[in-house]
Amino acid sequence: MLYNITNLIEQSAVRYPEKDAFKCLDDSISYKALDSKADQLASYLLDKGLIRGDRVAIFMNRCLDTAVAFYGILKSGGAFVAIDPFLPLERILIILNDCGIEHIVTTPAQTRKIKLITQKAPFLKSIVGLSENLDVKTVSWEAIFSRTLDDYSPARILEHDLASILYTSGSTGMPKGIMHSHHSLLSLAKLEADLHNLDNSDIIGNFAPLHFDQSLFGYLSGPLVGATTVIFPDSYVKLPASLSALVAKENITIWFSVPLILIQVLLHGHIEKHDFSALRWIRFGGEVFPVKQLRQLMLKWPHAKFINSYGPSELARCTYYILEKPPETDDPIPLGTVWNNTEFKILDTDDQPVNNGEPGELVIRTATMMIGYWNRKELTEKSFFKIEMAPGYDHIYYRTGDLVYENEQKELMFLGRIDRQVKLRGYRIELDDIEAILLKNELITEAAVIVVKKDLEIRELEAVVCLADGAKINADDVIDFCKLFLPSYMVPQNITIMHKFPRTGTGKIDRNKIIELLETQTL
Incomplete structure (x- = not known):
C-alpha cells in the first residue's frame, strides 16, 4: 500500500533497483541509489533536530541533486519549499522568514547567493550541499553520502501530513504559500499516471523547475510506475535548438510544459532535423496555447496525442482535453472535463449554480486540493466554497477565480480570470x-x-x-x-x-x- 510520497521511491527501489530514476545530461541516478541517498540526507536532517512538519528549502537550479533533496526532505518528515534561485534576495528572505526555515539544501553553483542569504538570515542552522565555511554550519554532499545508516530510524509519516509549500505571487504583492499534503500529492501522482497510461518504459521530459507545480509530474508519477524522468537544465530550456536535439536524443515519450516552450521549439528548434517518433503524449498547460501554433505543431507531430491540461497550483491539475486532430478553426481549445476523483460547479456572483451554458466562477472539489495557505487563515477561508452536508461535515470546493461555461458537449470553456474583467x-x-x-x-x-x-x-x-x-x-x-x-x-x-x-x-x-x-x- 502507498500511504505517503516516500513510499513511491521505496517501492520502485525494490521493483526496479538499477533502472534510471532521474537523468540530467550525462548524469543519472538509479532508484536504489536515490532511495539510499535520500535516506542519508534524511538521517542528517533528523540528527539536526528536524521534527515532522518542519520546512526545509530546496535552493537549486534544474539538476540531478533536486531528486535527492526532494525525497530526502520528505523521508525526514519535513516539507520541502522549492525556492527559485533567480528571485531577488529580499523576496527569498521573505519566504524563508514566513516559513520559519532553518535548513537549506543547495549546490555549489549557488554559493554566491547562499552567502548573501546567510548574512541576512541569522535563523538558519545549516546549509546542505556546500563545503565552504560560512557563519552557518555547512555540510557537503560528499559528507552526506558517506553517512552510515546503522542508527537511522525513518520518520513516521501519515498521509495528511504536510509535504510541500509552493509560493506564488499574491494580489497584495506578498508571496503566498500553498500547502499540499502527502495525500494530495500522492493523489496527483496516481491521477496523472492513469491519465497517460504511464508505465516503467516511459521517459518523461521534465522542463519545469521544482518551484513550478508542473515539475511534480516527473518527480511523483515517474517513481510511482518506475519510469525515468529526464531533467532539462536551465540553459537547454532557454535554447530551443539545443532542447529539441536533447528531447530527440533522450527518446522522450511524454512532454509536459507551458505552451511557450513548445512554441519556441516549433519556431526555432529545427525539429525537422530530429527523430521525435518516441513521443506519444504532448501535454501543455499554465496558459492559453495560441491555436494557430498548436495546429502547426500537431501537423508536424501527427503520431503524438496532444492534451490541454488545466489547474491552479492550489489543485495542481483538475481538467484535461484530448485533441483528436488539429483544430480546423481558431476557436479556443476547451479546458475539457474534470478527471477522476474530482467534481465541479459553476457559480454566479451569489454563489448559486448557473443555468446550463451560462458563465460563472469555476469551483473544484478534488483529492489533489491544497490544505490551505501557510500563515494565511483568512485567505484560506475566503478561497473555499463550502456546502454543509450535515452539522460539522462540509463538501469543500476551491474557488479558482476563473470564469468558465459548459458547452453543449459538456466541456468546460475558459473565458478569463474574474479579476481580468475591468470596467472602463x-x-x-x-x-x-x-x-x-x-x-x-x-x-x-x-x-x-x-x-x-x-x-x-x-x-x-x-x-x-x-x-x-x-x-x-x-x-x-x-x-x-x-x-x-x-x-x-x-x-x-x-x-x-x-x-x-x-x-x-x-x-x-x-x-x-x-x-x-x-x-x-x-x-
Missing part, C-alpha cells in the same frame, strides 16, 4: 477577449492586454504584442485590425511592439512588469 468608461471588458482577437492576426505570435494608469484619474487600455519573424506591421495596423472585430470601447488606445515579453520564473507573461514598464514609459 462604463463598459465591462474582458481583457482575455481582446488578446484572443489580437492572436487571430497571423503576424502576431503573442499578446498581452493591460490597463495602464497614465495619472491618478485616467486609465487606458493598452496592448503589447510580439510579431512573427519578418512580419511587416505597425501599431496603427494592429489597431485597425482590432477595429474589425471589437466594439470601439474594447479597442486598445495604444499598441507597443516588443521583441520578447518579460516573463515570470515559470515562463508565464509577466503582466505586472509590462504595466510597470508602460507606466514609466521605458519600454
Whole structure:
C-alpha cells in the first residue's frame, strides 16, 4: 500500500533497483541509489533536530541533486519549499522568514547567493550541499553520502501530513504559500499516471523547475510506475535548438510544459532535423496555447496525442482535453472535463449554480486540493466554497477565480480570470477577449492586454504584442485590425511592439512588469 510520497521511491527501489530514476545530461541516478541517498540526507536532517512538519528549502537550479533533496526532505518528515534561485534576495528572505526555515539544501553553483542569504538570515542552522565555511554550519554532499545508516530510524509519516509549500505571487504583492499534503500529492501522482497510461518504459521530459507545480509530474508519477524522468537544465530550456536535439536524443515519450516552450521549439528548434517518433503524449498547460501554433505543431507531430491540461497550483491539475486532430478553426481549445476523483460547479456572483451554458466562477472539489495557505487563515477561508452536508461535515470546493461555461458537449470553456474583467468608461471588458482577437492576426505570435494608469484619474487600455519573424506591421495596423472585430470601447488606445515579453520564473507573461514598464514609459 502507498500511504505517503516516500513510499513511491521505496517501492520502485525494490521493483526496479538499477533502472534510471532521474537523468540530467550525462548524469543519472538509479532508484536504489536515490532511495539510499535520500535516506542519508534524511538521517542528517533528523540528527539536526528536524521534527515532522518542519520546512526545509530546496535552493537549486534544474539538476540531478533536486531528486535527492526532494525525497530526502520528505523521508525526514519535513516539507520541502522549492525556492527559485533567480528571485531577488529580499523576496527569498521573505519566504524563508514566513516559513520559519532553518535548513537549506543547495549546490555549489549557488554559493554566491547562499552567502548573501546567510548574512541576512541569522535563523538558519545549516546549509546542505556546500563545503565552504560560512557563519552557518555547512555540510557537503560528499559528507552526506558517506553517512552510515546503522542508527537511522525513518520518520513516521501519515498521509495528511504536510509535504510541500509552493509560493506564488499574491494580489497584495506578498508571496503566498500553498500547502499540499502527502495525500494530495500522492493523489496527483496516481491521477496523472492513469491519465497517460504511464508505465516503467516511459521517459518523461521534465522542463519545469521544482518551484513550478508542473515539475511534480516527473518527480511523483515517474517513481510511482518506475519510469525515468529526464531533467532539462536551465540553459537547454532557454535554447530551443539545443532542447529539441536533447528531447530527440533522450527518446522522450511524454512532454509536459507551458505552451511557450513548445512554441519556441516549433519556431526555432529545427525539429525537422530530429527523430521525435518516441513521443506519444504532448501535454501543455499554465496558459492559453495560441491555436494557430498548436495546429502547426500537431501537423508536424501527427503520431503524438496532444492534451490541454488545466489547474491552479492550489489543485495542481483538475481538467484535461484530448485533441483528436488539429483544430480546423481558431476557436479556443476547451479546458475539457474534470478527471477522476474530482467534481465541479459553476457559480454566479451569489454563489448559486448557473443555468446550463451560462458563465460563472469555476469551483473544484478534488483529492489533489491544497490544505490551505501557510500563515494565511483568512485567505484560506475566503478561497473555499463550502456546502454543509450535515452539522460539522462540509463538501469543500476551491474557488479558482476563473470564469468558465459548459458547452453543449459538456466541456468546460475558459473565458478569463474574474479579476481580468475591468470596467472602463462604463463598459465591462474582458481583457482575455481582446488578446484572443489580437492572436487571430497571423503576424502576431503573442499578446498581452493591460490597463495602464497614465495619472491618478485616467486609465487606458493598452496592448503589447510580439510579431512573427519578418512580419511587416505597425501599431496603427494592429489597431485597425482590432477595429474589425471589437466594439470601439474594447479597442486598445495604444499598441507597443516588443521583441520578447518579460516573463515570470515559470515562463508565464509577466503582466505586472509590462504595466510597470508602460507606466514609466521605458519600454
